[in-house]
Amino acid sequence: MDRHVELPAQAPLSAGSTLTVRDAVFRLLRAFGMTSVFGNPGSTELPMFIDFPEDFRYVLGLQESVVVGMADGYAQATHNAAFVNLHSAAGVGHAMGNIFTAFRNRTPLVITAGQQARSILPFEPFLGSTQAPELPRPYVKWSVEPARAEDVPLAIARAYYIAMTPPRGPVLVSIPSDDWDVQTLPVDAREVSRHVRADPDLLARIAAALDGARSPAFVVGAAVDRDEAWKEAVELAERHNARVYVAPMSGRCSFPEDHPLWAGFLPPMRERIVDRLAGHDLVFALGAPAFTYHVPGHGPHLPEGCELVQLTDDPQVAAWAPTGTSVVGSIRLGLLDLLECSTPRDRPAPPAHARPPRVADPEPAERLPVAWVLQTLADVRARDSILVEEAPSARPVMHGHLPIFETETFYTMCSGGLGFGLPAAVGVALGKPGARVIALVGDGSAMYAIQALWSAAQLALPVTVLILKNRRYAALYEFARIFGYRPDAHVPGTDLPDLDFVALAGAQGMKGLRVETAEQLRPALHQALQSTAPMLVEIEVA
Template sequence: MSEPKIQPVPVPTVRDAAFDILRTHGLTRMFANPGSTEITLLADLPEDLEFILALHEGSVVGMATGHALATDHAALVVVHTTAGLGNAVGAIATARVNRAPLVIIVGQQDRRHLATQPFLAGRLRGLLGDYPVWFNEPITAQDVPAAIARAFHEATTHRGPAVVIVPMDDWLAPYDLTHVLAAPDLVHSDRLASPAALTELATHLDAATNPVLVVGSGNATDDGWTAAVALAEKLQLPVYQESFGARPGFPQDHPLFAGFLSAARSTLRGQLVGYDVILAVGAPVFRQYNFEPGAMFDEGATVLLVTEDTDEAHRSRASVVVIADPAPALADLRDLVALVPSPRTVIPPHRAAPAPPKASEPIRASHVMALLGALLPADAIVVEETPSSRPDMHELMPARSPLGFVSAAMGGLGFGLPAAIGLRMGNPKRPVVAVLGDGSALYNIQGLWSAGHYNVGTLFVILNNERYAVMDRLAERASSAPPAWPAFDAIDFVALAASLGCTSQRLSDYGTLENVLTSAVADLADRTEPLVLVVDVEPEQHFAP
């Protein structure tokens, strides 16, 4: 009688160990566009790891960024070697400035012949510049799981993208379970302001005769909003939002909200004139656009800054900087300052909705913004990428929740469309609408395929003026000559959206637009399919960057 065959015990691989790390840290949804250097990682993927495909790396990283902002948890990205990572550079830069934690795994050629520079071997170090919060090329295959674990902690602590480069043969290498995992299981990174620091801030605020509060994306949490409102109401502080912020740091329909700081220094001086103490929270001091000479604020003004971002802290022109989590810092500061009983009169920056256009008049972006502002619920997530009409959105669609406004703080186009998809995937109970210029939408139009394929119920409103309107206006300021770039009036967005699996409709009549938007918004929170509305608009007659 033959003896039964002994089945060999499977030898764990680096890939197995890495998957356990992903599970431990809640990185089970993978945003990716794969290439051959990632096939050893991705083939026969376990069922509990969800693969989300996007058709371009800009869409991959944009979707992951939206997901990270929606969940307040790091998102996982997998991209191909040099070409894939190169395609993703702009989106990774946006993730950094938008304070989005990402764990990015990048494929590399087989370690065993990298020295000979084989086909697809990438010179990856330095390709992303200084935008990653952490970058690692593990020295051995055994170090890959620990590198991924550390990337999660680095991304979470520093609120940005952490990158790990993994040669394709590393994944299938046997993993020694006795190998030292050079990364912690859990990191507590609560950064609370010291009582002495808060007392110093309170002393300045109590001594001020005319203080003001400036908020930014670093305060865009429920707790941050609650604490900022409580402090502003106790001190009767007018509140400004940072310029070009990715998210709002204060409810923009609050009576103390005074508007958006200008990115032009001459205008900024006028906004801040007379304030003797300026408290900035989760915002740089102060973000500019075109260079203008002169001071940003009164020479005798005292600037205080509370931020978690050490880079932001060290580059800001401030008298006192406190590096701490803004929400508990503001809550504790509120308990220390003296009550100001006299209410201030702050004129909210919102303007009345424009009258609907007459039958002979064109639809303008402000008409669309006014309709959305009236129809959308307070918990709607609005993603903006329409530079020529951003001022209309700010004035007609005030953000009423911490994710009520999301934008690319880096300024590069192509973020809005995929970010709206990721935001909806990360928070499927909240309605999401992306308001995009037609030029902006084209940067990542293929992202619509992911929305259609994965049944993501985002509403995309494309403002179709058939040109780069913001560039046209900037050119008009610089020269009387016509711009060098042509219009792009032959693009059929409805056909494009349909080819990518999305229902779409083109609208050029205001009455029809009103009816369609009313219907679309009514069930937006429950939508399971994307909807693309292409609205023909004429450029606004006014524009301010």
């Protein structure tokens, strides 16, 4: 079993005892440690919640994408699948953006969707979901509408095991509304192994390649942090004096950015990756694809004379790797095996990665530079505070001026889809009680899931929401140049005037502050980061 999930003992039942589907499901969820239900209720879900158990809590989101985003953050924070309840086809449709993100994040979610009563499904009823299991595909690992009401608990058990087996991800069970009172046999939670140990012969080949390399480089991805392999990754890198790069578009931090071996972030562009890795004769892609690209490229995937080896928990990632040797298995167990069989040659430590210089304070009338804002946040935030980020235009600047130092203190979306950051911050705060969670979100991103402010306020979570307000979808201006726009050209549909996030926060029960000048920033950050209640800070940036 996962080191963080131990199944509690279940109350024994006499042989042949039956329960309602409802009681059997709640008994099973309790055994799986899934006593938080993330949802936005609809009519077809109401029968599930008759006599809702006192030891469960319902976490309400005001839109289904917010519901899934909160559950994603919660599941990542707790290392266990989160339980989600959506409304028929419309609710699943609303949630699909963040279901896609959960799939790319490799987040285990057990999603149930209400369905119309079986007795009227043949008549295309109002709110019926046609071919319900097909709707979320291909962005769930498995989906089903059980053939019989009696099979619902067994389907949920199977869904949980599939969701928790690496590569983890969301699953969906469609449940007709008249299933809940049907009698069925209980299903007991079982111990199911979730980790596959990598092939020892192939791991030995990776160890030999690492030992014999002149100048090895590690490229670490989100799976290192997901599999709690941070310590082992640092130890293996230190043993080999290998420079450590962060994989393109990684959704987690998997190596401390103040470590002497840390070498910075790889861009999602083939030619630039080759340039950055020049001089290395071996690249070890660790818990990362090789490589994630965002724009078309040409030429080789690696520098001339460089070899690729890869350890991944995802057989699909191993299958499409363009070159090299790929090993599939648990990242942490694979690293432990590599530490056992690795005897590297002596090699000098590589030069330290140079960080950008500090940004000078802006002039009194100057719009605040994003780099200066993030640098100031880095100065005042606690080292172990948790950053949940969704500010695409600011991310390259963040890489230089807002370093991450500790495991499980950084989360972002691996999908590129907006609407994850705000609700995920709420979910992370729920999953890590007492931790200071900072949601760093662009103004465009925030509007995809602004309802999450209400959930944070209702739950009284210590979440600090920082809105980088540049009044447009700024990331699109970078891509406009790639696609041939003139540098001074206006990009249609990208301006965002007249958004007032302080007012939006107040309308949902959260206090808000506005920062327009340099002297306002540090006091506002101190106030928000020390508040026991959630607080939003709107920051006007250049």
